[in-house]
Amino acid sequence: MRAHAKHEPRLVWIDTLVDYPIHQDLTGTRLFNSSYDISLPLALVYLRTHLLSHWPQVQLIYHPRRLYQAMGRSCTIDDLVADGDVVLTSCSTADAPDARLILEAAKRAGKTTIIGGIYPKFSYSEVLAWGSADYIVTGEGEGPLLAIMDELAGGGRASARRPGLVTADQPLPGKQALVDLASLAQPTYAGLPIAEYLRYMRSAYILATRGCPAPCHFCTSARLYGYSYRTRPIPSILEELRQLWDLGFSRITLADDTIAADRKWALALFRAVARANPGYRLKIRARADELSPLLLDTMVEAGVEVVQFGVESINLTTREFMHKQLGQQAICTAFEEILRRDGLVANPLYMLAYPGETWADLEANAAFIKAVGSNDRVISYLSFTTPYPGTGFDRSARTKGRVLTDELKFYTNKFPVFLPSSLLTEPAPEALQRLVAVYDDLASAINRYHPIHHPIPRAFFNAVGADNGW
Numbered sequence: 477m478r479a480h481a482k483h484e485p486r487l488v489w490i491d492t493l494v495d496y497p498i499h500q501d502l503t504g505t506r507l508f509n510s511s512y513d514i515s516l517p518l519a520l521v522y523l524r525t526h527l528l529s530h531w532p533q534v535q536l537i538y539h540p541r542r543l544y545q546a547m548g549r550s551c552t553i554d555d556l557v558a559d560g561d562v563v564l565t566s567c568s569t570a571d572a573p574d575a576r577l578i579l580e581a582a583k584r585a586g587k588t589t590i591i592g593g594i595y596p597k598f599s600y601s602e603v604l605a606w607g608s609a610d611y612i613v614t615g616e617g618e619g620p621l622l623a624i625m626d627e628l629a630g631g632g633r634a635s636a637r638r639p640g641l642v643t644a645d646q647p648l649p650g651k652q653a654l655v656d657l658a659s660l661a662q663p664t665y666a667g668l669p670i671a672e673y674l675r676y677m678r679s680a681y682i683l684a685t686r687g688c689p690a691p692c693h694f695c696t697s698a699r700l701y702g703y704s705y706r707t708r709p710i711p712s713i714l715e716e717l718r719q720l721w722d723l724g725f726s727r728i729t730l731a732d733d734t735i736a737a738d739r740k741w742a743l744a745l746f747r748a749v750a751r752a753n754p755g756y757r758l759k760i761r762a763r764a765d766e767l768s769p770l771l772l773d774t775m776v777e778a779g780v781e782v783v784q785f786g787v788e789s790i791n792l793t794t795r796e797f798m799h800k801q802l803g804q805q806a807i808c809t810a811f812e813e814i815l816r817r818d819g820l821v822a823n824p825l826y827m828l829a830y831p832g833e834t835w836a837d838l839e840a841n842a843a844f845i846k847a848v849g850s851n852d853r854v855i856s857y858l859s860f861t862t863p864y865p866g867t868g869f870d871r872s873a874r875t876k877g878r879v880l881t882d883e884l885k886f887y888t889n890k891f892p893v894f895l896p897s898s899l900l901t902e903p904a905p906e907a908l909q910r911l912v913a914v915y916d917d918l919a920s921a922i923n924r925y926h927p928i929h930h931p932i933p934r935a936f937f938n939a940v941g942a943d944n945g946w
């Protein structure tokens with residue numbers, strides 16, 4: 477724990493807004509998602525806990541802007557940045573432009589700024605070029621945040637190199653040590669606006685592990701943690717689940733990239749949850765080839781209701797292009813084993829228009845999605861291949877197709893921002909039209925069971941120039 481410093485700064489964390497939330501009003505559905513994607517960010521919860529465990533007196537004000545917007549509370553970013561000396565925010569790709577507005581308002585008001593999240597991880601040079609970020613955190617935030625606090629409170633730089641941080645005088649982040657999850661304090665939700673969030677969050681989120689060792693080329697979330705896989709102590713997970721239940725959440729999502737990379741540990745976790753569960757229902761995500769019958773049985777006993785897993789494409793060749801390393805049999809078995817257990821719902825994820833995918837592949841995939849998805853115990857999730865800027869996948873995709881727009885607000889995985897050369901057998905406008913027709917047809921088929929897919933907003937077609945002959 478840090479000694480009480482003379483210049484302990486006041487911090488204010490401001491959430492970003494998104495232009496295109498993936499989900500809309502979900503009241504009355506079986507989905508474990510938040511209406512309009514209004515949700516308490518886990519980065520805030522976990523970093524706030526970490527900070528308070530080292531700096532118990534520090535003042536951290538939280539401005540949940542998405543929640544404010546939903547509640548009709550009007551406030552400008554300029555008003556919000558006034559609440560602290562240091563302004564913090566976090567963003568993924570689609571909300572990076574909004575994060576920039578927050579940092580710019582903070583700099584106008586003379587504040588120190590800190591940004592982290594998945595966009596800064598891959599695009600730290602772009603964020604540095606904004607000229608408004610004093611500290612850019614490029615991976616796990618726990619270590620860098622404490623280093624920044626020491627620097628701000630002590631008035632000087634604690635050490636010559638600060639791994640995981642990019643600043644004007646340190647343009648490369650360097651290699652960062654992985655956080656020992658067992659050393660972290662128990663997450664605390666006290667003092668956060670839970671009652672207000674409960675109106676929109678149909679599920680709370682927790683993270684029980686970090687990372688995924690699988691090599692899927694398109695994946696950004698797991699790469700935040702390199703190829704590592706770490707698990708939290710089971711008692712700490714149980715305690716967090718209990719806390720969320722006590723706060724009023726009856727559905728909880730384990731937002732992990734995969735909960736079952738270490739199957740022995742996963743079995744121990746779900747056995748412990750089965751013993752402790754006072755009534756909450758769970759959604760989990762794992763790779764299809766990790767879902768053994770024994771693990772699924774244990775999950776059912778633990779209260780798991782929704783099992784999410786990536787199929788991406790039913791064509792083995794497309795999955796090979798993705799480096800997905802997932803056999804055909806594993807997918808079929810996952811569906812069979814999940815649907816054989818009455819209490820479970822399957823939540824397969826699919827990705828359309830991957831480099832190398834042909835029209836025949838796409839149509840075969842669509843036929844599979846429709847056939848398997850025509851079942852109210854299957855919640856199919858459709859996404860489009862999205863080369864997130866700054867990633868290795870983006871660099872390689874640009875040599876294998878055409879990126880239709882660089883406007884980040886469309887990088888949510890629900891817009892066809894990329895056309896692979898393998899689908900450019902006809903001019904791009906026609907290829908896009910044909911791809912969107914496949915999506916619309918699929919969406920209308922699976923929406924009969926779970927109406928979660930929406931038409932692609934007109935603004936996207938305007939932005940790519942599709943209406944003006946490109």
Ligand code: B12
Nearest residue numbers: 497498515517518519566568569592593616617696697888
């Ligand atoms: C839960 C979740 C949500 C929730 C909560 C979002 C949130 N901000 O917490 C909801 C449903 C609201 C949501 C919304 C969206 N999401 Co989302 N979401 C996830 C999910 C499943 C888990 C994220 C999470 O909580 N991780 C745990 C926390 C602790 O990790 P973290 O945020 O990265 O924070 C760590 C570090 O990055 C760093 N850090 C992060 N921020 C900061 C800030 C500071 C100041 C510091 C010091 C450090 C720091 O420290 C943290 C701890 O080490 C991920 C997939 C995954 N498994 O990661 C997708 C994911 C992040 N989401 C994604 C997307 C596309 C979205 C949306 C754009 C969708 C939309 N159109 O609405 C919005 C964006 C809204 C927003 N502003 O976040 C993509 C992002 C892809 C990309 N490369 O940009 C992901 C990776 C899923 C995917 N594979 O497609 N999401």
Ligand code: SF4
Nearest residue numbers: 688690692695698733
């Ligand atoms: S299995 Fe899922 S989480 Fe793991 S790398 Fe592949 S896509 Fe990412």
